[in-house]
Amino acid sequence: MQWKGRRASSNVEDRRGRKGPGLIGGGIGGIIIVLVITLLGGNPGELLGSLGGASEPSGAYTETAEEQELAQFVSVVLADTEEVWQEVFRKEGMEYEEPTLVLYTGSVQSACGTAGASVGPFYCPGDRKLYIDLSFYDELRREFNAPGDFAMAYVVAHEVGHHVQTLLGTSAQLNQYRQQLSEEEYRKYQVRFELQADYLAGVWAHHVQGENLLEEGDLEEALAAASAVGDDTIQKKARGYAVPESFTHGTSEQRKSWFYKGFERGTLQGGDTFTLPDP
Template sequence: MKWRGRQGSANVEDRRGMGMGGKGMVGGGLGLIIVLIVTLLGGNPGDLLGGLQNAGQGGAAYEETAQDKELAEFVSVVLADTEEVWSDVFRKEGLEYTEPKLVLYSGSVESACGTAGSAVGPFYCPGDQKLYIDLSFYQELQNRFQAPGDFAMAYVIAHEVGHHVQTLLGTTEKLAPLRQKLSEKEYNKVQVRFELQADYMAGVWANHAQSMDLLEQGDLEEAVRAASAVGDDSIQKQSQGYVVPDSFTHGTSEQRMRWFKKGFQNGTIEGGDTFKARAL
């Protein structure tokens, strides 16, 4: 991705090295909040709590490496690109886009959705309309998920911004009542559609990024590879050796790739209603 030397976003909040001072409670309830928090890694509340045991007690002092500095600059530029794209898309729809904040943290962080450790991966909190990311996830993308490349990371950010778009469009608030009405199995199916829509939105952004001549050769393939790597079936096979479809909350690798590609091909909000789609 062509990002070096370009202006970053002013909406980046750097909390790296701040720690949680021993706070380890998860706030906001363990229903929809936890499901929304774990927007990439599959939704295990135990990971969230376990990741706090050490980080929540102060942890080691944070020192920014040269790679971290470069990643922070990259993330800021990508966020700025999403701001430009979605402001334009909303304006054409007769709507106003409210820019989200992006919080950089290390180890653990407190949000309006509760306290989370880096084990949950990047997440978006609708309660404060902020994206949260520990830059160490970049290494996890490369090593654990075998999805290297800067545009793989850009896809991750665009997916979380996709959740912000859903919040602004009123989609997110519609899920909360369903949590109480549906069985876990049925609610998981709704959650899959919610996550696939965020993948579609990430594809819409990528379409506009290409129109802005920001993509380089191989970028789209990096994003598709990342979408595949974080599919529920891929993660479950890697972590436990088998898959449990009824527990899927984000979609299969094939579904995530397909909806990202669909968003990339369409380039508009229209066509991304995963809730009305007969087949995912």
């Protein structure tokens, strides 16, 4: 992706170097922990709740040259999402409210609770902020076998997709399902919710391509990342087999498919995963 020398977002909050125990589910990386706990017969809610705690400020954080470049990169990606979604919302007669990206190391406090870096990037609708520990970039390369800058860009765009869902009222709709449905039925809608965020990430990529900012292999990097974080792929890696009843984000094929649909269409229309047949 052509990003160097381009505008970086001003909506970045750097909390790197602060400490705070705890974990929270909901991010791309966090599905690994929750799925493993569930497969082992545990209660992820109890574990996550027991690890909560307030964050503590510590000394100033000294970043490496690689971290500095990566922080700049995700800031440029965030700026791109701002421009794309401002235009998309404008065409729909709506106003886009920009989220804040929080960079952290180790663990972080959000309006949704405390989170550890092992959870991976996540979005909190309570404060409308994205949270990313930049070490996830290395995890994408090593653990998920999804290298490349556009793989990380897909991750950022997916979390911004959850912000778009919050602005459109979809997050509130999902929360109603959580209160009204059984856990098994709710999971089906949770999968649809996550696949819609993949679609919205694809919409963003469509517009980035229109600005001639994509380089050869970028689309393949994003598709590889979407595939790598599919529930079936993660479960097979963790236990050797998949348990579809416990899926929360969708299969690798579903995640790739919905991202690519958004990439092809580039509009909000076509991403209604809630009213379509079982994805």
